[in-house]
Amino acid sequence: MSGARPEFVLLATELRVLRERAALSITELAGKSAYSRSSWHRYLGGTALPPWLAVRALCQLADEPTPRIRALWELAEAAASGRGAVREAPVTAVREAPVTAVREAPVTAVREAPVTAEKTEPTRPVDTAVVPVEQPAAPETRPAPRRHEQRWWSVRALAFTCVLALCLALGLVAAWQRVRTPEAASPDAATASASGFHVGCVAGACTGRDPSVTLCGAQPQTLLHRVTPSGAGLEVRYNPLCRAAWARVWNTRLGDTLTLSEPGQPAQSIAVHSTRQLNAFVHTPLLGLHAGPTPLTACLSETPHTPATCYRLTAH
Template sequence: MTAPSPERGRLAAALRELKGRTGLSLVGLAAKTAFSKSSWDRYLNGRTLPPRDAVQELCRLAGEPEGRCLALWEIAESEGSGRAAAQPPGEAAPVEDDERQVSADRSSVHRRATLAAVLASVSAVVVGGVAAAALLLPERGGEPGASLSPPPSVAGPRCRGEVCEGKSPMRMKCAGAPLTLASYRTATGASLELRYSEECGTSWARMWGTRIGDRLEMSATGGARDSAGSGPGKGRVRSVEIENGVDADSYVYTPMTAADPGSVVRACFDPVAGGEECFDSRVAR
């Protein structure tokens, strides 16, 4: 069996730590998420890069903020691991999980059909509404009934413009599909990027391949609203510092600042060894 890449291995180790915190077995994870037992086995052992949604669901179950694990996931994906859409060769498909899910679904449908029949004997007028409500109600104990499709996730950013000021692009869901305004490689070998979210109307910077003590600052000036004195171009500086080894192995993001089309976004990298380096880019109008 081919060993996982170092990037995927770090992600798998973080996911195993979260699984231990939940106290759930693989069967338990499969029951509480949209992913099968055998899928979780592959994700946790680093054999397959998990989907982003799987990482988010495990963070939710463990009560862990998503930022660190999603950063590790992004590194693993960007290093060429790719999403594992196909079943690995020689591995049996998770039939037992599919059969368990279908069986639970049929059992749920049977129970609800029985309830609808009883209600029908009470009143032919209300049976339609009550039976429909019964079909939509959760099972006893507050757990949702089995379903062959995962529940839809909440989409869209949680803030926009000035409301996002100083907040995390990951937690505010502004980092889903951002534009990369510019990339830069420092003399120390660190990689930097300026990012912009059209949905959120914000910009931020990120760095990786860094050392403990390295610092990154960014700001945005100018823009469409700035001439009226109400825009984001007030020179607010957002910064972040590499504090430990986990940070050094991850993408680390500055907080966001509001940025209009036409804004000039600037980042400055101050390595622990000294020798500041800066670069900038303009948000397209």
């Protein structure tokens, strides 16, 4: 499933948990639904998006409420259809206004009118008066706007438009994820994983909780895989995002008890009491781990009078 979409992998993981809870094989699941064995192989393997009717049928068989699974299915459906992609806002080119040169009005020179002196007496000089002539004032002209100032304001307007569109798109995506992912609004919501989904708890807050409900069961690490002397399979699994571990067994017998413990912490255990659990995975609640290497002990006891088969390991 390395090439599968992360949303498909998350949905497929939850569907496998539901199938294990319902204690149904692929053949039985195909017989109780309207979909073939090959289709269920693709749905549970994360290589194809199942229709909602198929997911709802599996929820009914496993007595699982549909809202949480519906949210995961809608995330996968949005990724498949491309509706979850954020489109960039179109950039509108800003044209610069043409700069009109303002021509200065020509200044018309005004010639002074000659003054003729009148003679009153031939023996006395005649005083001449010079009349000043005012020149018309030149019309005021405004300097043309500078070209680089207009370009600067155009660039600022374009940058502001792009930033505003990007902030709006990010806000819409964040709001959509909060609506579609109920676990993100809970107080126990942890950090997002690289695949784009949230886990429901971290470390000590996970102790005693169900791996499938908290999404810690998605893409875990297998720390231990053994076959016990009685023929039962036993695994210890760990999710680094949750910093929590749990143990699971299969091919068990009635009365078997599985226990996972850590020094200084209450042990988490589960017993096989129903025939429906014999051919399905039976897992303990989560055990929250401290930071750093943590020693763990997983034990499977068949009856109260026989010694338990125990395995020791270290979680990093």
